[in-house]
Amino acid sequence: MKPIDIQEIRSLALFREMADINFETLLRGAYIQNFPPQIELITEDEPCDFLHIVVEGSVELFSRWNGRETVMATVRPVSTFILAAVIKDSPYLMSARTHEKSRIILLPSKDVRAVFDIDNIFARSVVNELAQCYRSVVKTTKNLKLRTSIERLANYLLRQYKFAGNAVEFELKMEKRLLASYLGMTPENLSRAIKALQPYGVQVSGSRVTISNLADLIAFAKPTTSIDDPTY
Amino acid sequence: MKPIDIQEIRSLALFREMADINFETLLRGAYIQNFPPQIELITEDEPCDFLHIVVEGSVELFSRWNGRETVMATVRPVSTFILAAVIKDSPYLMSARTHEKSRIILLPSKDVRAVFDIDNIFARSVVNELAQCYRSVVKTTKNLKLRTSIERLANYLLRQYKFAGNAVEFELKMEKRLLASYLGMTPENLSRAIKALQPYGVQVSGSRVTISNLADLIAFAKPTTSIDDPTY
DNA sequence: ATAAGTATTTGATGTTTATCAAGGATAAAG
DNA sequence: CTTTATCCTTGATAAACATCAAATACTTAT
Numbered sequence: 001m002k003p004i005d006i007q008e009i010r011s012l013a014l015f016r017e018m019a020d021i022n023f024e025t026l027l028r029g030a031y032i033q034n035f036p037p038q039i040e041l042i043t044e045d046e047p048c049d050f051l052h053i054v055v056e057g058s059v060e061l062f063s064r065w066n067g068r069e070t071v072m073a074t075v076r077p078v079s080t081f082i083l084a085a086v087i088k089d090s091p092y093l094m095s096a097r098t099h100e101k102s103r104i105i106l107l108p109s110k111d112v113r114a115v116f117d118i119d120n121i122f123a124r125s126v127v128n129e130l131a132q133c134y135r136s137v138v139k140t141t142k143n144l145k146l147r148t149s150i151e152r153l154a155n156y157l158l159r160q161y162k163f164a165g166n167a168v169e170f171e172l173k174m175e176k177r178l179l180a181s182y183l184g185m186t187p188e189n190l191s192r193a194i195k196a197l198q199p200y201g202v203q204v205s206g207s208r209v210t211i212s213n214l215a216d217l218i219a220f221a222k223p224t225t226s227i228d229d230p231t232y
Numbered sequence: 233m234k235p236i237d238i239q240e241i242r243s244l245a246l247f248r249e250m251a252d253i254n255f256e257t258l259l260r261g262a263y264i265q266n267f268p269p270q271i272e273l274i275t276e277d278e279p280c281d282f283l284h285i286v287v288e289g290s291v292e293l294f295s296r297w298n299g300r301e302t303v304m305a306t307v308r309p310v311s312t313f314i315l316a317a318v319i320k321d322s323p324y325l326m327s328a329r330t331h332e333k334s335r336i337i338l339l340p341s342k343d344v345r346a347v348f349d350i351d352n353i354f355a356r357s358v359v360n361e362l363a364q365c366y367r368s369v370v371k372t373t374k375n376l377k378l379r380t381s382i383e384r385l386a387n388y389l390l391r392q393y394k395f396a397g398n399a400v401e402f403e404l405k406m407e408k409r410l411l412a413s414y415l416g417m418t419p420e421n422l423s424r425a426i427k428a429l430q431p432y433g434v435q436v437s438g439s440r441v442t443i444s445n446l447a448d449l450i451a452f453a454k455p456t457t458s459i460d461d462p463t464y
Numbered sequence: 465a466t467a468a469g470t471a472t473t474t475g476a477t478g479t480t481t482a483t484c485a486a487g488g489a490t491a492a493a494g
Numbered sequence: 495c496t497t498t499a500t501c502c503t504t505g506a507t508a509a510a511c512a513t514c515a516a517a518t519a520c521t522t523a524t
Contacts, residue, residue, distance in 0.1 A: 130362040137369040146297040
């Protein structure tokens with residue numbers, strides 16, 4: 001593993017404060033691997049063997065039922081996924097596949113649990129991370145139950161606007177097909193939803209988004225911290 | 233507080249294994265209160281002052297946005313709610329109101345956090361509880377994104393059937409209006425969804441549910457552990 | 465027990481969203 | 495630079511779901 005990777009992982013909130021010796025224990029058992037795009041890394045319902053950390057590229061978390069499939073989240077560097085399954089030693093609730101070519105670190109679950117058992121600082125970081133994850137999924141549920149698909153898109157664009165440093169022009173971070181699934185709609189309806197936002201000052205050409213009338217878009221989207229602020 | 237209540241709380245997974253002295257610290261700052269039905273106990277976006285424990289009655293967790301409202305969960309004795317907000321010292325993401333007349337214990341957030349800081353066993357219980365909560369909301373999201381409203385109802389009925397000890401006759405635990413909101417549909421559509429399940433051997437009269445053809449209902453609902461098993 | 469109020473059901477209708485089919489744009493591969 | 499494949503868009507249609515209004519069934523209070 002490259003020293004630069006180790007640095008980056010160590011700087012994650014989850015690992016930042018733990019004892020050196022325990023961090024080293026985790027690293028000793030760690031694998032690092034490069035995966036091509038579209039490789040299924042983990043599969044729903046299977047036992048949980050590793051805590052995954054995306055170092056480069058990106059990973060989709062998705063779920064299948066009865067022939068249908070939905071994107072639950074996209075994980076970008078540097079962050080971990082499926083911590084809850086690792087801690088509870090339970091099967092995965094979601095599948096994961098690389099979207100782009102990705103570099104992934106695999107920490108054996110039992111090492112993570114062993115360190116969790118002896119390092120109280122790490123245990124506290126795990127609590128914070130899980131509380132964060134929990135709140136994030138609650139926001140997702142509220143978003144799905146309280147808003148129409150056009151409203152979800154409008155608020156998604158405003159979140160991206162903010163993420164881009166209040167830039168009224170930015171690039172979509174994923175293909176529209178994936179974005180549609182993430183937002184809980186079909187690709188066809190995403191196309192139509194984009195058109196429906198034109199009167200509120202949104203232009204999308206390819207992956208380039210331009211918000212020409214921020215005030216109108218905000219008035220339509222009615223964003224609220226308790227759904228749309230990821231830090232809240 | 234009655235000794236019987238203390239017993240029950242102590243027997244919750246969250247408090248079962250912590251040191252006596254710390255449990256007593258929590259109790260010292262605790263309030264217990266009786267609330268009439270339909271009292272708003274906590275309000276979304278407000279600072280989080282207490283960890284709540286329902287001892288008797290029931291509480292709805294719900295959320296509002298733009299004049300709409302949705303039921304996120306129903307909390308029944310004996311269990312806690314809004315642990316994540318307490319631990320992160322963040323505003324509530326959901327509102328809560330008593331559904332029936334309820335007895336609620338209030339543990340000041342700062343006491344909970346103080347004990348969390350010194351009692352590692354308690355901290356580990358918090359992790360387990362949060363991981364559980366997280367997985368539960370992920371299941372909710374999958375349920376909403378992958379299933380139609382009739383499918384959600386069918387699987388809900390099967391979960392209740394199981395919860396009632398595999399009884400093909402049982403009572404709905406909440407009013408249909410609330411159930412509809414919980415399942416992400418209108419009351420009108422819940423009525424129609426119930427009718428739509430008649431061909432699969434479901435009769436509902438008032439709050440009494442009878443499943444006369446379990447095999448057919450299962451074949452239609454296609455339940456899966458990774459969405460429908462609360463212990464998974 | 466009766467009346468008033470609330471919850472549920474039903475029918476009619478409208479909106480939202482999905483599906484299917486086809487055409488157009490874009491990107492990767494030769 | 496062209497071909498091929500993939501993705502995206504558009505239109506037509508259908509299904510799912512919401513809304514409104516009215517009727518019926520429950521509850522609750524008197």
